Amino acid sequence: MKRLVALFIVALATWGNALVRFQCSQLVIERLDPLVNPGMVPSAHVHQIVGGVSASPFRSRYSYIKVWVLFLAQIDLIKRHLDLELIQRQHGPKKDMPKESTCTTCSFAEDFSNYWTAVLFFKARNGTYKRVPQSSQIQGAKGGITVYYMQDALYDQQQRSKVTAFKPVSILPLQPPIRLQPPIHYTSTNRSSQGFRMFTGNVAARTKAEMAQFRQLTYTCMDNQGTREPESLDFPSRPCNAGIMVNARFPTCWNGVNLDSPDHMAHMSYPANGTFESGGPCPASHPIRMPQVLFEVVWETRQFNNKADWPADGSQPFVWSFGDGTGYGNHADYVFGWKDDALQRLMDQPCVVNCPGANAKTQSTAAMNKCAKQKTVTEDIDGWLTSLPGM
Ligand SMILES: *[C@@H]1O[C@H](CO)[C@@H](O)[C@H](O)[C@H]1NC(C)=O
Ligand SMILES: *[C@@H]1O[C@H](CO)[C@@H](O)[C@H](O)[C@H]1NC(C)=O
Ligand SMILES: *[C@@H]1O[C@H](CO)[C@@H](O)[C@H](O)[C@H]1NC(C)=O
Numbered sequence: 001m002k003r004l005v006a007l008f009i010v011a012l013a014t015w016g017n018a019l020v021r022f023q024c025s026q027l028v029i030e031r032l033d034p035l036v037n038p039g040m041v042p043s044a045h046v047h048q049i050v051g052g053v054s055a056s057p058f059r060s061r062y063s064y065i066k067v068w069v070l071f072l073a074q075i076d077l078i079k080r081h082l083d084l085e086l087i088q089r090q091h092g093p094k095k096d097m098p099k100e101s102t103c104t105t106c107s108f109a110e111d112f113s114n115y116w117t118a119v120l121f122f123k124a125r126n127g128t129y130k131r132v133p134q135s136s137q138i139q140g141a142k143g144g145i146t147v148y149y150m151q152d153a154l155y156d157q158q159q160r161s162k163v164t165a166f167k168p169v170s171i172l173p174l175q176p177p178i179r180l181q182p183p184i185h186y187t188s189t190n191r192s193s194q195g196f197r198m199f200t201g202n203v204a205a206r207t208k209a210e211m212a213q214f215r216q217l218t219y220t221c222m223d224n225q226g227t228r229e230p231e232s233l234d235f236p237s238r239p240c241n242a243g244i245m246v247n248a249r250f251p252t253c254w255n256g257v258n259l260d261s262p263d264h265m266a267h268m269s270y271p272a273n274g275t276f277e278s279g280g281p282c283p284a285s286h287p288i289r290m291p292q293v294l295f296e297v298v299w300e301t302r303q304f305n306n307k308a309d310w311p312a313d314g315s316q317p318f319v320w321s322f323g324d325g326t327g328y329g330n331h332a333d334y335v336f337g338w339k340d341d342a343l344q345r346l347m348d349q350p351c352v353v354n355c356p357g358a359n360a361k362t363q364s365t366a367a368m369n370k371c372a373k374q375k376t377v378t379e380d381i382d383g384w385l386t387s388l389p390g391m
Contacts, residue, residue, distance in 0.1 A: 016160035018346055019150040021353045023138035024050035024106035025368045029119060029131075030377045031390055035197055035264055035333045042377040046119040046321035046389050048134065048297075050144045052112025052337050053373045054100040095194045096169045097337025103371035105144060108346070109361040112337035115145050117248060117297055118330075119321040119381075121388060122304040125311060128384040132318070133300045135243065137225075140365040148294040149347060153277035159352075161279070163252075163291045165344035166196035166336040167259055194335075199264035200250050201331025203322055208233055211328035215270065216249035219327060222298070235316050235327035239305035244318070248295040248332035253282035264333075291347055295332055323391050 027049045031042030034049075101112035120132040134143035148154065151161045205211045211233045220228055221236035222243050236244055251268040258267040267286075274280025276292050301318065310317045319325040336343075346360045381389050 016158050016350060017151045017162065018349045018351050019148065019152075019154070019159045019353070020108075020346060020351075021146065021148045022107040022111075023136055023141045023146050023365075023368070024104070024111075024115060024144045025136070025141045025365075025371070026050060026134065026143040027053065027105050027114075027371070028373050028375060029381065030375055031379070032376060033333070034114060034116075035199060035335060042379070042390060044322065044390055046131075046381055047116045047333075048119050048143070048145075049114055049116040050105050051114040051335075052097055052101040052104045052106075053371055054095075054097060054102065054112070097195060097335065098168070098339040101337065103367075104363075105142075105368050105371045106147070107138070107141075107362050107365070107368055108338075108342075109363040109367075110339040110342040112339065114333075114335045114337065115147055115295060116333045117145070117246065117295065120244070120246075120299045120301075121319050121321060121385075122301070122309075123311075123317050123319050123325070124309045124384075125317075128386060129319070129388055130304070130384055131381055132304065135298045135300045137296065137298060138365065140369075142369045146296040146298075148296075149291040149343070150294070151291060151347065152279070154294070156277075161289065163347055164254070164288050165338070165341070165347055166290060168195040168336065168338075168340075194259065196259045196336035197264060198250055198260075198268050198334050199331065200248065201329070203324075203329050203331055205328040206324065206326050207328060211330070215275070216247070217330040217332070218247045219330075220245040220247065233328060235318050235325075237316050239307065240301055241305075242302070244299045244301050246295070246297040246299065246330065248297075248330070249276075250293045250332070250334060252276045252290050252292045253286035254288040254290050255286045256288045291343075293334055319388070321388055321391075323388055 029046065029048045031044070031046050032049065033040070033043035033045075033047055037043040097112045097114075098110070104112050106113070121129045122132055123129050136143055137146045151159045151163045201214050201217050202210055205214075211217065218231035218233060219236055220231050221238065221240040222245055223240070224242050227242065228245075231247060251265075251270050253269040253271060255267050255269075261267040268290075269283055269286035270276070271280030272283035282289050299318075304317065316325075318327075320327070320329055322329060324330075342360060349359075379389055
């Protein structure tokens with residue numbers, strides 16, 4: 001309840017900077033993973049993705065042959081191109097989200113980012129699986145994710161800290177000489193063909209100790225629409241009358257150099273001591289304080305609350321699309337895609353929640369819902385399934 005109360009007494013508060021909260025409708029639910037398995041269709045497990053739609057968002061176009069041919073031709077212009085190819089080899093294909101996107105399912109019309117999580121399934125006592133639908137906290141929106149960007153703790157009504165917004169694509173000038181060990185040993189530091197991206201969580205985690213490293217990937221068993229506490233690191237053990245909310249908070253300290261890293265995590269860190277909420281300082285290795293991104297995903301578990309269908313031993317019946325029945329494998333992905341400096345401008349405004357005063361372009365819920373992407377993977381994910389798709 002605390003979270004909602006905090007948001008609704010804004011009239012009394014003097015806001016320093018923005019705390020934004022908005023909905024992104026469902027884009028697709030299928031086996032795609034643009035960050036961890038960009039070229040792989042289908043990806044290992046089912047995800048639900050929201051945000052921007054671009055022409056060929058989730059495919060790699062890299063060609064080794066092209067790189068080696070180019071490498072042999074020692075012309076500076078071609079070297080440049082080669083360098084770009086190598087960066088792409090390391091960081092994935094060139095991708096300028098705002099430029100290449102045609103529409104977005106988010107209410108901020110200049111936010112072409114993609115946000116995604118795994119998908120929840122119910123495992124009935126007879127061993128079959130059924131996908132759990134999602135509901136939206138914003139009336140009329142289609143499922144999806146409620147996204148927050150904040151400068152200070154969610155309950156902090158002042159939001160006075162300054163944050164640096166995530167960065168878009170940057171192809172920095174060449175630093176010769178080009179080394180001869182491409183593509184495997186090439187190390188580009190701050191050059192990237194893609195904008196900022198990050199991942200949080202550990203798909204393989206199955207214990208509290210493993211999950212606790214991520215601190216802020218939690219579940220709320222909702223008794224009503226306003227329930228926000230308590231949060232647990234594993235799946236709720238009892239039926240939840242108003243569904244299960246998944247809360248995914250990303251780390252907030254950036255190294256200021258890489259827009260991505262091989263594990264999609266090393267360029268980000270939690271504060272050196274304390275927490276983002278307590279205003280803990282960023283470590284020297286990751287000195288730049290970024291907005292905290294929070295996803296709230298509401299899983300409509302009510303239709304699965306009949307205890308007769310739950311496991312006979314009384315344990316809880318939900319399982320992630322990658323086979324985790326503990327909940328500790330919870331993870332979330334973020335690919336930044338705000339147009340130009342739209343996010344920074346928004347974050348610098350004294351406003352809250354949907355920030356009507358911020359001059360940020362918004363779109364109607366109908367327009368969000370209309371933004372669509374053709375399904376790429378044709379397989380049944382909605383019937384009673386004998387196994388999880390891809391598992
Ligand atoms: C398994 O249980 C579910 C939930 O009770 C039911 O809807 C489904 O038809 C059952 N499937 C089989 C194969 O018995
Ligand atoms: C690239 O990173 C280096 C440190 O590795 C830094 O000194 C330099 O200023 C960065 N360049 C840009 C343009 O950000
Ligand atoms: C973090 O550590 C610094 C000194 O190392 C200290 O001054 C500060 O109070 C600590 N902050 C928190 C939130 O614990």
